[in-house]
Amino acid sequence: MLAEIGPLEIGGIVLLVIILFGAKKLPEIGKGLGKGLREFRDATKGLTDDEKSQPEDKPAVPPAKDDRGAGPAAGA
Secondary structure, eight states: OOOOOOHHHHHHHHHHHHHHHOTTTHHHHHHHHHHHHHHHHHHHHHHHHHHHHSOOSSOSSOOOOOTTSOOTTTOO
């Protein structure tokens, strides 16, 4: 069972990141992360817009089945 992340744990993670990367590198890391997330969001939004604009290949109503076994080819 995983423990919930509280404010103390988040503070510890932030402190660890500051120690590892330094305060001067954090704005650069945040900027790069923001650009990456923005590009990902734009790409996924473009994919969903493409799917909505393309018509489906499936017919709206499936063809009816003939229970007697005599189809169009049987009478020919």
